[in-house]
Amino acid sequence: MAAFTLSWTVILTAAAAFALGFASTFSTSHSTYRIPATVQNGPAHARFEVDTPGGKLGIQSRQSLDAPMLSSINSSVFDWWYFDAVSLDDPRESLVLTFFTSTADAFPFLDSTQESVLIAYAWASFRNGSSWSGYLPATLATVDISGDGEAEADGNVSSGMWNDTGLQWNASKEDLSAYEVSVNSPELDVKGKLSFTSIAPHVGWVNLVPDAVGSVDMTIRGSRLDFVGAAYHDKNWSDRNFTESVRSWYWGHGRLGAYSIVWFSYLAINDPTNTTYVSSYVARDGETIVDACDVSLLTVRPTGSPNTTGSRYPPYVGDIPDGFKLDFALREYQRLRVNVSTESKVAGDGEYYMRWTGSIKGEVVEVGMDSSSESVLESSITGVAVFEQFHMLERGSS
Template sequence: MAVLTLSWAVILTAAASFAPGFASAFSTTHSTYRIPATVQNEPAYVRFEVDTPGGILGIQSRQSLDAPMLDSINSSVFDWWYFDAVSLDDPRESLVLTFFTATADAFPFLDSTQKSVLIAYAWASFSNGSSWAGYLPATLATVDIGGDGEADGNVSSGMWEDTGFRWNASKEDLSAYEISVDSPELDVKGTLSFTSRAPPHLPCGIKSDTTPLQIAPHIGWVNLVPDAVGSVDVTIRGTQLKFEGAAYHDKNWSDRNFTESVRSWYWGHGRLGAYSIVWFSYLAINDLTNTTYVSSYVARDGEILVDACDVSLLTVRPTGSPNTTGSRYPPYVGDIPDGFKLDFVLEENKRLRVNVSTESKVAGDGEYYMRWTGSITGEMVEEMGMDSSSKSLVRESSLTGVAVFEQFHMLERGSS
């Protein structure tokens, strides 16, 4: 087993190259990463690709996607592990648990007074419409990756010490996780556990030999569990939050400050009848071409229908009430939509059209960042004929479900 102490640090390059010790970590079968809490003042090397020989995401490559993607954390980079679940019976009920390695300089939505780069964060929303959030700094983070899960009981685990937050994946293919919180300081105790019902999703799907991991320039993203059968049982300050729902796990990272990259960021996932859907639509700041970056994922009963980053295959647009800026696109700081319209283009002239409506605000400042839970409706449409006058035949309608979704708007009105 390789044990790596990652000394955190200012990016030299955005190239997919690594410090020698960091690169070798991804070729071992079992590696332990120990991440110190102090910000580092040295270059950080980033990983933006994964080996996929023959167009297959093998077990070892899959496990490596849950490892740290930077070999150090300085004030210009970020890396985090994200887990959530939303109730299928009541989308106002949800739980989000995130393990951050970042400073507030790199990701400005963290507490700027915290000295630790290791922050464990929890958000919860309840059936009465209320929400709660809490976080704790860790003194050390340990991430353990690799193996078959039989010898030591896990193939991916993370522990943010002195917070009571940890995750554990016990199956070799990372299809089952348990994330636990036991924090007297926050007065929170319980678990989120889930078993995957859809294959992993990489930004542009899985390519032959090597697959890129950037959703947009400088922004890495992997979605190891697009949709899962989840169970939440957690008590928060004496209130029990217990439900069955749609669960999810991904991770994001970057080799530079969030505000230097992002103009707008729309992301979400949901369960819509038999369909599992994930969307990501992104505009880069200071991009004179206004290029839209997307990643589109739809699976039906675990069979992938689309898994791609072709901008022609997904359109995401905000919706808003009259006399508001909620539906403005491209958006600016302060634009708060009522929901979103999604148009997924599938094979064989089929489209999945989805309406997303907000139910509960889970997090956000009302200007730059918002996260919601909500209900979704949709229909599967097959386009008949080849010309613009052709009619469409609705194949499946009245599809309903639940979703978790968010936005970042980082450009002020009047900015160039």
């Protein structure tokens, strides 16, 4: 698989040799990274392994997951911090805040006219069906990570500030289970915060907070966005251009009944075998059932209306589904089957990239040993989700 094998499975080690191309300071108590806004020359090296002494992810290693994963930001790499929340009462209400370190060459969905590699982006959708997005370039990004498993004097174990944008995040608990992302931007005419506390344990992959109780209180150009919902935080990075890695990418997270789910299904570009790579996370009442990258544990397929290409798989640019079918393997002989329906478009160009919020409905079944029979254990489980797709291969391309 291409570079994304690394960025969606097990992650980095704080002890790895890692020459930083941007300014950084380290002490026994914390690490501070100062990332410049200009493109850096020379190769960029990525961290892709996690230090798990005794087979466990320690506090210090957990905190290092929020640190920059690249030694520098040249024109062909990307690294970003992602936060979102969707209302449990109405999935049309959502908020996404992303802190990018990338050029548009590396991640082509950014504004190619921007010279800064530091972009703070916000997307919001409202229950009246409207949506809004805006972004600002930063002059400097500062990321502080506690290095000893304890909060710093200001109470934070992880924080990031994209200078001159008014956007920043802070994590106050040593296990990274509680975050606050704030926005105070007169230029965007946005002010407020997203706060959340994890309801599920931390797991050793890129989803730092797979599911959380999120509270949004934000005013966006005079419109109030105020809801409680399902929140999420992850981190993505690569040491190569996005278009050199991805053919298709399906990702999402949601909560239905007592279940929290995260899914990711990926096809690499220029892979004649169309090998599918997945990451699967399922928890029930905060207890993890599945967190693995075994392709046998998850199947994700698009669904579409008749006479459309929405359900085509493998997909091509322009294939827009009505939703997705998810099939998670749980405990032995048990499966969680979920139908995801698109309700609100939050972002996207209608061809290469789309993000939606929507409703989800599922059931848990027990499958017979010979797979010829099954019985329903839980039915009509409902909830909400945020989900997205990237399709990067044109029809007719080799």
